[in-house]
Amino acid sequence: MRKIAIHLKSLSDTTRIIFMSCPPVDETRVGSGTSGIFSELIRTNELCQKYSDACIKLCQEMGVDVVDLFSAFQKKDGWAKSCFTDGVHLSAEGSKIVVEEILKVLREAEWVPSLHWKAMPTEFSEDSPYDLVAADGKRTLNPSEWTFHREVQWALGCKTISTLSNVRAATTNRRKQASLLRVRAKNK
Numbered sequence: 001m002r003k004i005a006i007h008l009k010s011l012s013d014t015t016r017i018i019f020m021s022c023p024p025v026d027e028t029r030v031g032s033g034t035s036g037i038f039s040e041l042i043r044t045n046e047l048c049q050k051y052s053d054a055c056i057k058l059c060q061e062m063g064v065d066v067v068d069l070f071s072a073f074q075k076k077d078g079w080a081k082s083c084f085t086d087g088v089h090l091s092a093e094g095s096k097i098v099v100e101e102i103l104k105v106l107r108e109a110e111w112v113p114s115l116h117w118k119a120m121p122t123e124f125s126e127d128s129p130y131d132l133v134a135a136d137g138k139r140t141l142n143p144s145e146w147t148f149h150r151e152v153q154w155a156l157g158c159k160t161i162s163t164l165s166n167v168r169a170a171t172t173n174r175r176k177q178a179s180l181l182r183v184r185a186k187n188k
Contacts, residue, residue, distance in 0.1 A: 001019075001054070001055060001058055002058055002062070005017065005019070005058065005059075005062050005064055006062075009062075009064075016065075016109070016111055017064050017065065018064075018065045018066070018067060018102065018105055018106075019055055019058075019059050019064055019065070019066045019067070020055075020066070020067040020069055020098070020101075020102075021051070021052035021053075021055040021056055021066065021067065021068050021069050021070050022048050022051050022052055022055075022069060022070060023048070023069040023070060023072075023073045023083070023090075023094070024045045024048050024049070024070055024073055024074060024079070024080075025043050025044070025045060025048060025084070025087055025088055026080035026081065026084050026087035026088075027044060027045060027087070028080070028087070029080075029084070029086055029087030030043060030086075030087035030088055043088065048070060049070055052068065052069070052070035052071075056068055065105050065109060066105075067098075067101045067102055067104075067105055068101075069097075069098065069101065072097055072100075072101050073094070073097060076093075076097065082094075083097065127139075127140045127142065128140065128142070129182070131143065132181075133181070133182065133185075
């Protein structure tokens with residue numbers, strides 16, 4: 001683990017690292033799925049906690065941000081059944097906890113993520129016949145430059161995918177409307 005952290009930190013001065021400890025497991029469901037070949041339970045909560053504690057300790061020593069999934073999952077009542085599909089693999093509820101914990105670390109970080117959407121170059125920045133025409137009739141308005149949907153996503157902390165889907169649908173509808181307007185304008 002230490003070698004991994006050292007390597008990642010050496011990649012550049014702007015590399016930001018977040019480690020995640022392993023979550024607990026539902027030992028009952030994991031144990032019931034073992035076969036004759038794998039008759040003993042290898043992944044236990046005792047071992048998961050040891051690994052998580054070692055991960056957290058290492059991150060504190062090295063100044064690396066860490067998400068304590070082992071503790072985060074156990075804060076939820078009925079975590080063993082609701083957070084896993086089979087005792088090990090995350091359900092939607094388990095994935096939601098992971099996202100919430102990562103977002104907590106990002107919000108509390110003393111650095112700005114270097115891959116934050118505002119720091120990234122615009123994709124497809126060239127003009128397209130499918131872009132909206134500006135009021136002056138000469139320039140186009142490139143939807144790739146619109147930031148509202150990204151700002152909403154970041155501000156909400158990715159709480160609801162449905163909100164983002166609605167924003168994407170609205171953007172798609174605006175593009176279709178713009179295309180129709182251009183076709184009508186050409187036909188006049």
